Amino acid sequence: MRALSSLRSWLSPPAAPAEDEAALDRHLDDLVRFYGQGCALVLNLLHLVFWPTDPWLLPDPRVLAVMHWFRASTFSVHALFLLALRLPSLHRRPLPLFAAGVAVSSALFGVAMAALGGLDQPYFYMTYLAPMGVGAMPARPARRLWLSPACGAVICLSYFLARPEHAASPHLGAALGCMAFTVVISFAIGHAMYLLTRRAFLTGLALDRSRDILEEYSEHLEDKVAEHALQLRRLAAYREQAATDERARLARELHDEVGQQIASLRYTVAALARHGHGAPAVGELDQGLTALGEAVRALVADLRPRVLDEQGLGPAVRWLFDRAAARTGLPCTVTIREAPGLTIPAAHAGAAFRIVQEALTNALRHAGPRTIHAELRIDGDGIHASVTDDGRGIGPVDMIRAGMGLFGMSERAAALGGHVEIAGRPGQGTVVRLHLPLHDEPSSATAVPHR
Known part of the structure; x- marks a missing residue:
């Protein structure tokens, strides 16, 4: 056969x-x-x-x-x-x-x-x-x-x-x-x-x-390699620019806030030296020290809010929007829904906070909004956040070739397996959406409280 x-x-x-x-x-x-x-x-x-x-x-x-x-x-x-x-x-x-x-x-x-x-x-x-x-x-x-x-x-x-x-x-x-x-x-x-x-x-x-x-496949791979090379170059440029911007901001804050308070204290100390230790001068000195402490605390809060480490992501986002509303006078509201019993890794909480912060900063700086609203949902599927404004809006966004701020948000999310979406139309506002999955972290990793 x-x-x-x-x-x-x-x-x-x-x-x-x-x-x-x-x-x-x-x-x-x-x-x-x-x-x-x-x-x-x-x-x-x-x-x-x-x-x-x-x-x-x-x-x-x-x-x-x-x-x-x-x-x-x-x-x-x-x-x-x-x-x-x-x-x-x-x-x-x-x-x-x-x-x-x-x-x-x-x-x-x-x-x-x-x-x-x-x-x-x-x-x-x-x-x-x-x-x-x-x-x-x-x-x-x-x-x-x-x-x-x-x-x-x-x-x-x-x-x-x-x-x-x-x-x-x-x-x-x-x-x-x-x-x-x-x-x-x-x-x-x-x-x-x-x-x-x-x-x-x-x-x-x-x-x-x-x-x-x-x-x-080789052409596709070459395109992908070129795209990733562009991402890496932009990421390196973003990090360098972010460090430069942060140093410039710190310099301005030190000059405008802390420097002014120190100058005021000098005048107070000089007055004390000339007129003796009168109660009014001591009171002025105490007020100057208090203002200097508040300026330093505000500066430290901008670098790493204590509320994020002590109370968790939800309260930190609420603090961020309350602070923005107090500074600008605009209605900046937050809706937070949190599933109980979850522990958010510190890296995820920090990334989500910075992305929401950057979205808020972009809206205040570029959109000219009347209101800004944020929604934060934390559950077993991950961290979901959105920042919506009713400002001048934005057209289609290429995250690879976007500006440094948008590119930085995308890179922060991608580093933890998440992604950022930006949608909007000119004259109809903009919404920034974040999805950040919660991966298992090593037991030694620092975690942010979740309340």
Whole structure:
């Protein structure tokens, strides 16, 4: 059974996709044209080379006359075949044209060999070359089944029709048996050539597709690498700019708030030195120290609010918006929904707070809003926050090429597996949404209280 299965798969290999089979047919037609043109050119070249030598190689006048006729007739057939291939209608159907050329050449071959001698002479056995030559051309099994036998049959028919008396030769059985064997060998060689051609062609198609996929993937990968390189460059620039901005802000705060308080204390101390330790001067000194302490505490709160570490993310966001409302006079409201029993990792709480803070700062600085509202929801799915304003709005945002503030928010969220979305329309306000999943943190990690 295994041998029969192997023979069946050898005779009829599994079909490829329809488009691949159609491409293979076109490739086989190209091979037929190439093989047919090559055979016709080579055979005619051999005729031209050996034609002048026939008088020395074939001294028998009868044999020489037959060979001259054979060379002239087959040379003409091959030349007509080459010309016919140039016609568009025949060029598109090379196999029938090739088969017709083989049939005519085989008939002329059989007639010429019959004129040279009977089956007791070597001439008939030279005709075995024709099926073997046809066998080297790859063709599908269905075409091969009639191509090789047709070549042998035409030779035998033309041979015995030209000289019927040769059919009475005692060598008839051996001659026909050898011809049948030659046809079988021709079929086997041709089918093997077909299988090799088929495998090579289909493998080439698969390789071409793989190369196209790899090229497409390589281009996509190059785009991704370039995009990530841009992100890294922008992140480095953002961090440098953020550090520069923070230093500049601290310098302004120290100069405007703390510096002024220190200058006021100097004047108070100078007054004390001039006028003595009166109660009014001491009171002024106490007020100056109190104001200086408040300025320092405000500065420290901007750097890292204590409420975030002591009370958690929700109270810290509420403190942030209450502080903004007190500074600007705008309605800055917060809605907070918290699932009880959750512990928020410090990194997540800090990132969420800074993203909400940046969204609030952007709205106050750029949007010109009348109101700002924040929603904060903390549950098992993560941290969800949104900051909505009714300001001038914003158009579509490319987070990769956005400004430093928006890019920084996106990078903070992405570093913890989250993402930031910004939506808005000019004149209709803007909403910034944050989703930050809560991943399991090592037990040693610092956590922010959640109340």
